[in-house]
Amino acid sequence: MLIDDRCRAHEKSEADLGRVSPPPPIGGCEVPIVEQYLPLIQAGMRVLEVGCGAWGLIRDRCAAVGAHYEGIDTVQEYFGVKSVATRFENLAELSFADDFFDLVIGNQTMEHWNEYGCRTDWGLYQCFRVCKPGGQVLLNVPIHYHGTRLFLLGDIDKIRDLFTPFSSAVTMESWGKDSGPIAPYYAHPNYSRLKNKSAYNLDIRSVKNRPLPTGYTNKGASSGWKATYLGNPKSYVMHRLLCKLGASSTNYPVPPDQLDRLKALIREQTQASRV
Template identity: 30%
Template sequence: MSGDSLRFPPLREGGAEPVWDGEGFVIDGARSGCLRYPVGESGWRDELTNLHKELSDGRHFIDIASRRLAVDALRRHCSGADRTILEIGVSEGHLLKDLQAANPGWRLVGADYTFDTLTRISGLRAPIPLVQFDLAKCPLPDAFADGVVALNVLEHIERDDLAVAQCFRILKPGGVAVIEVPAGPELYDDYDRELMHFRRYRLKPLAASFAAAGFDVLERTHIGFLLYPAFYAYKRASRLRTKSNAPKAAPPESAHVVQAIGLSSRLGAFGRELMATEDFLRRFAYLPFGIRCHLVCRKPLRSG
């Protein structure tokens, strides 16, 4: 889709504004597939990206459920064509593909902290603008997007309050933010440390932090409600195992990640049925706990 109404700031002081022409960015006469704004060292390793790709490949039933919830929220709250939807934390691009299929009229933009992640995206129906930046210091202009979606992003940001404030700033009045984060601070373990999570969340304080930033909270729920008892038991056992093992005897941290993702992936069709059951329950009741927190917020038409 054309990006005629999108404005991107210059990559350097005094430089020309990058122009998206539908196929790529034109910057000072040169073409580029991605804009790279300054970011610090993330510490993220290719090993972790490859691990996610190998074990889930976008087909894990919880990932599918979270993307479905995000797309449904945007359909309901950002309906119509010619809306700009910004995904922050594009990973392998699975949500971008779902968004392209859901509404070809949406003007999509993908962003991530790591440049290598952006270069690996493939299989999109049409090229979209891809931008590297640090959400806590987002370079995009005010009122840039009608919708912002960030699935499993905030837990990777030390100052997540700054990231929430930036989401508010770059949304147009009436714009919607769809947020997902891991639930249960008491379950933080080696899995979270290996994946560079600063924290896990409780939904009520998460919603309060968005309200404090100026958002109206529209929806809140949990994903993985029916799986939570087994998840809780596994995570608690992981914490106990970490405490009881001597450092030299403990398995590599990545082994915990492999085991956790591998075990849940093997639920297959049963896991998908559980997620379908949750979708049904969610129509009638608030799901008070789960593996992930899901939040939908709106920037008021008049703020400040």
């Protein structure tokens, strides 16, 4: 949605969500991706929104067409607005029955599951567990922006591999990867592994057409700083710590006058993650 080479979708995103959005194309593409899900919601369907937040677009579509809506989240309020969740629970302990929903939708949430004590593969298992055979799991995520390793580094093949045990019908569409005429957005210009990699959104759609596999557990899940440390490249963890110290992650090795401060910060964050 461009007018005079300006991303009007980004402006619409901020208006609809009622908060400041990341620069386009990350912020701008979020709303049109979800708007394309809406025609899939039909009367009589059961729809689950994972990490629903306070944005009521999916809920309102369900109400308009006569579909049953459920939303889960762990937070009761976003930017001063009450969550639309019908249940406050972690995806790791999803309480719905097997084969219950026609659609399972997650908007900019999958990249964060690991940070909240839910392994990414276990969270995906939960989504497919509650999805009916023939139903769809619709998830969109940012790439080269934030989240854990797969999403931060943009390992698309490994992201796809997470879905294939559950579905042989997986489609992925990039939004904003070739951003022109909008300038590309480099979220981490000082991190060497992402220096020339612009951020974009990835829309992942899959049909549950395989038997639910066995062997999935949430064993080894962590949260907070510990999840960030374990779920990302060590070079990125170092980059973040150096940024907190006001240093540049491109200055390797770490200058001696900053090394003691860096070690102290690592100890502080590690201790906090154990609380």
